[in-house]
Amino acid sequence: MDLRPELLPPPVDPERLTQVAREIERIADLAGSGGPAEEAVAAFNERTGHTYLPSDFAWYHASRGLEEFAREAARPARPRVADVTREELVEIVRRITADPAGEDADYYLLLFDCNTLHPRACDLIFRPPAGLEDASPGRIVDAALAYRPIAL
Structure with a gap:
């Protein structure tokens, strides 16, 4: 994509x-x-x-x-894109996992982190919780998008 x-x-x-x-x-x-x-x-x-x-x-x-x-x-410190779609996030995670040491991997990690509410979105990729080990990019994105902050 x-x-x-x-x-x-x-x-x-x-x-x-x-x-x-x-x-x-x-x-x-x-x-x-x-x-x-x-x-x-x-x-x-x-x-x-x-x-x-x-x-x-x-x-x-x-x-x-x-x-x-x-x-x-x-580059921008917090690259936020207001209307990013699930499919775009899946492609971003796919690019991260395809070449985690690539020249642009850090930017894609930052982009994923800045465009989801999950407080440790990048950990879902590199230090996944139980049940997300070896997950597809789509499952990782779904887990990040499913996060809801606790209202205080």
């Missing part, structure tokens, strides 16, 4: 990717040396719409590469 453009990972201009990567390295150096990273992180978050912490910069290299971090930071 083809996804409509607003559900596809937005392309990141190579120049912007380079600028964001440089800023990440600068903040990582500040955070690693005990410098005033908090102000730099706050300014970075203001520009990107994300909510990173100084530790995200100091230790990013332990879990991902600079280009991956820069691409994430250059």
Whole structure:
């Protein structure tokens, strides 16, 4: 199934990717040396719409590469699509499970998480509860869509 453009990972201009990567390295150096990273992180978050912490910069290299971090930071922080359909969510989960280490997998995970109410939607894919082990993308989406928050 083809996804409509607003559900596809937005392309990141190579120049912007380079600028964001440089800023990440600068903040990582500040955070690693005990410098005033908090102000730099706050300014970075203001520009990107994300909510990173100084530790995200100091230790990013332990879990991902600079280009991956820069691409994430250059893309929308909470990609919400108001009229996403069940079928589109199934395709998003299918793309995640088909290539969980792919270049766009993190964006699709974020998209799935932001467009369902389930508080741990991505866990349904990678740490499924009893009964959802080896579930199809459709069953995973149905479980995410079936979640209803408790009214307090």
